[in-house]
Amino acid sequence: MDHQAKGTKKGRAALKADEAKVDLIAVVVAVNDSEPCLLTIGNADTLPSGPYALEHRSLQSGLRGWVEQQTGHPLGYIEQLYTFADRDRIGAERQERAISISYLALTRKEQATGSANCGWRSWYEYFPWEDHRSGTPVVLDILRPRLIEWAEGASDATTRRERRQRAAIAFGFDDRNWNEELTLQRYELLYESALIEEAGGGGDIAPAAVSGKAMIADHRRILATGIARLRSKIKYRPVVFELMRPSFTLLQLQRTVEALAGRLINKPNFRRLVEQQELVEETGETSLETGGRPAKLYRFRHAVLDDRAVAGTKLPLARA
Amino acid sequence: MDHQAKGTKKGRAALKADEAKVDLIAVVVAVNDSEPCLLTIGNADTLPSGPYALEHRSLQSGLRGWVEQQTGHPLGYIEQLYTFADRDRIGAERQERAISISYLALTRKEQATGSANCGWRSWYEYFPWEDHRSGTPVVLDILRPRLIEWAEGASDATTRRERRQRAAIAFGFDDRNWNEELTLQRYELLYESALIEEAGGGGDIAPAAVSGKAMIADHRRILATGIARLRSKIKYRPVVFELMRPSFTLLQLQRTVEALAGRLINKPNFRRLVEQQELVEETGETSLETGGRPAKLYRFRHAVLDDRAVAGTKLPLARA
DNA sequence: TCCCCTTATTGTCAGATCGAATATAATCGG
DNA sequence: CCGATTATATTCGATCTGACAATAAGGGGA
Numbered sequence: 001m002d003h004q005a006k007g008t009k010k011g012r013a014a015l016k017a018d019e020a021k022v023d024l025i026a027v028v029v030a031v032n033d034s035e036p037c038l039l040t041i042g043n044a045d046t047l048p049s050g051p052y053a054l055e056h057r058s059l060q061s062g063l064r065g066w067v068e069q070q071t072g073h074p075l076g077y078i079e080q081l082y083t084f085a086d087r088d089r090i091g092a093e094r095q096e097r098a099i100s101i102s103y104l105a106l107t108r109k110e111q112a113t114g115s116a117n118c119g120w121r122s123w124y125e126y127f128p129w130e131d132h133r134s135g136t137p138v139v140l141d142i143l144r145p146r147l148i149e150w151a152e153g154a155s156d157a158t159t160r161r162e163r164r165q166r167a168a169i170a171f172g173f174d175d176r177n178w179n180e181e182l183t184l185q186r187y188e189l190l191y192e193s194a195l196i197e198e199a200g201g202g203g204d205i206a207p208a209a210v211s212g213k214a215m216i217a218d219h220r221r222i223l224a225t226g227i228a229r230l231r232s233k234i235k236y237r238p239v240v241f242e243l244m245r246p247s248f249t250l251l252q253l254q255r256t257v258e259a260l261a262g263r264l265i266n267k268p269n270f271r272r273l274v275e276q277q278e279l280v281e282e283t284g285e286t287s288l289e290t291g292g293r294p295a296k297l298y299r300f301r302h303a304v305l306d307d308r309a310v311a312g313t314k315l316p317l318a319r320a
Numbered sequence: 321m322d323h324q325a326k327g328t329k330k331g332r333a334a335l336k337a338d339e340a341k342v343d344l345i346a347v348v349v350a351v352n353d354s355e356p357c358l359l360t361i362g363n364a365d366t367l368p369s370g371p372y373a374l375e376h377r378s379l380q381s382g383l384r385g386w387v388e389q390q391t392g393h394p395l396g397y398i399e400q401l402y403t404f405a406d407r408d409r410i411g412a413e414r415q416e417r418a419i420s421i422s423y424l425a426l427t428r429k430e431q432a433t434g435s436a437n438c439g440w441r442s443w444y445e446y447f448p449w450e451d452h453r454s455g456t457p458v459v460l461d462i463l464r465p466r467l468i469e470w471a472e473g474a475s476d477a478t479t480r481r482e483r484r485q486r487a488a489i490a491f492g493f494d495d496r497n498w499n500e501e502l503t504l505q506r507y508e509l510l511y512e513s514a515l516i517e518e519a520g521g522g523g524d525i526a527p528a529a530v531s532g533k534a535m536i537a538d539h540r541r542i543l544a545t546g547i548a549r550l551r552s553k554i555k556y557r558p559v560v561f562e563l564m565r566p567s568f569t570l571l572q573l574q575r576t577v578e579a580l581a582g583r584l585i586n587k588p589n590f591r592r593l594v595e596q597q598e599l600v601e602e603t604g605e606t607s608l609e610t611g612g613r614p615a616k617l618y619r620f621r622h623a624v625l626d627d628r629a630v631a632g633t634k635l636p637l638a639r640a
Numbered sequence: 641t642c643c644c645c646t647t648a649t650t651g652t653c654a655g656a657t658c659g660a661a662t663a664t665a666a667t668c669g670g
Numbered sequence: 671c672c673g674a675t676t677a678t679a680t681t682c683g684a685t686c687t688g689a690c691a692a693t694a695a696g697g698g699g700a
Binding site: 249250251267268271290291292293294295296 | 674675676677678679680
């Protein structure tokens with residue numbers, strides 16, 4: 001392998017050996033009836049994906065192409081998540097590398113042109129321990145002792161202490177607060193402790209209703225990355241509106257945020273923040289569909305996308 | 321091109337056409353004497369980089385290998401920045417794709433084993449308009465009218481208004497606050513308005529002292545991405561300590577943060593925040609090298625890496 | 641030795657923000 | 671017309687933040 005004669009990009013065109021397959025893979029999210037949903041293909045449990053090909057004008061357009069072809073669903077908002085070399089997919093027989101570039105996409109369910117081989121599933125089917133909207137989920141009562149057991153199973157005391165602490169922080173044990181952004185860390189802990197299916201069998205896997213549905217290959221890990229990113233992002237960038245209909249009530253908006261965050265928000269405070277940041281404006285109409293006093297309808301002030309564009313727009317969910 | 325028969329990852333091993341060259345590229349940062357420095361190779365203006373090769377165990381280890389080989393500098397903290405398909409590098413003659421995966425790395429200058437073909441440069445040589453530690457830099461007085469001119473040069477009124485607003489937000493015109501995190505947006509505006517060298521000549525390029533040093537290919541853009549990410553990250557994750565010596569005074573810490581952020585911080589408030597978050601602990605020693613009253617020396621409390629690990633550690637620099 | 645200059649360290653105070661709880665308004669169904 | 675239900679508006683105290691001021695501890699020169 002010639003490692004010299006490089007440093008400028010041009011010099012490298014000569015090398016031919018080091019090529020890799022590049023996959024594009026999408027976490028497509030929508031929220032329906034206060035339930036955060038994930039777009040899957042085939043017999044579910046698989047994210048839309050496909051190879052980055054010659055005819056693609058860019059990474060993003062390649063991703064859009066694959067998702068639209070596999071699900072019939074056009075994508076709006078897209079953001080890159082992470083790129084990783086997939087060790088599982090390195091063919092032992094054939095020397096080749098595989099790279100996956102993952103993206104997060106936000107849409108609305110109705111936009112689907114109803115293509116065949118795909119469907120929407122609540123992401124909490126894959127992560128039952130992530131939904132704290134009705135208080136701490138019961139599955140945590142089962143996972144906690146298992147995690148403790150795993151921590152205590154380490155050979156040396158240092159590792160034991162470290163494992164205990166990691167679990168306590170990620171899952172909010174010992175009177176710590178639940179931090180909804182730690183979705184990926186939680187997944188990794190459950191993977192390490194072999195409490196979920198992907199971990200490869202050896203361990204003492206918890207029942208499916210507790211450990212959640214598994215996904216193909218590393219897709220559940222990618223989903224965890226997407227959830228974590230989205231939960232973090234809604235706090236400082238007005239991306240929720242990508243998931244809303246053109247007009248909506250403030251409570252619908254709140255329910256959507258709560259669905260994503262997996263926790264409840266104080267109503268008056270939520271309204272105050274939304275209004276004082278001028279994220280929305282009244283349409284003038286009202287909705288009677290709520291059962292009580294009619295709710296005003298609002299629309300997103302698209303001006304803020306230019307305005308505050310990259311500045312400090314933030315939704316609540318600050319500290320617990 | 322066969323777009324069917326996929327969806328599961330396995331099905332794709334058969335495809336052979338769509339391979340791509342994968343490059344790893346590093347933005348290596350250190351802070352010396354209150355100056356944020358970038359590690360470059362060759363006759364400078366080039367970031368360390370190299371192809372992802374078969375013998376690399378992972379993307380990160382590949383990156384470490386290339387940087388160490390090209391600069392003799394071992395890397396500590398590493399974080400992925402962004403992956404992009406480089407359109408400039410798509411050979412028109414030969415049909416092939418090139419992917420670049422960029423990383424941000426933090427170290428200290430002293431760790432260099434002093435290898436040959438590399439050096440450190442202040443990143444403000446490339447971005448003179450980004451350093452606001454001594455007030456608004458004079459180069460902005462030259463760039464502002466040029467940007468306005470560019471905005472007004474648009475054909476239709478809507479584009480003009482949009483351009484004016486983007487420039488005003490990014491650069492803090494019209495009594496807006498300077499937002500140090502918008503480094504990438506500023507670079508993109510200067511690129512679009514052809515005020516910098518990379519933009520391809522056509523435009524009315526500002527003098528080098530104003531527009532900053534150019535870099536090879538898209539490296540200055542990658543650097544802008546790295547700066548933006550780092551400026552954002554120091555506010556909620558204790559990464560600054562990667563850049564500090566084992567023991568340091570609080571003022572040294574503050575100067576380092578200021579160097580990165582390109583703006584000054586209020587001293588007592590900085591100290592309050594650092595202390596109340598228990599990010600540091602006293603070593604018991606003091607430093608006399610400051611000219612005035614001796615300063616206590618502190619060390620980073622590595623416990624917080626477990627502790628707050630992913631939670632809410634934040635440094636000041638909140639709103640202006 | 642004493643004064644002054646420099647920097648470190650501690651303390652104060654008003655305004656903004658945040659979380660929680662309360663009060664009032666507008667529909668619907670009997 | 672009443673009460674159940676939900677929407678909307680207001681209030682209050684705790685906390686956080688930003689700006690400023692005051693005190694402490696060295697060194698250097700008169």
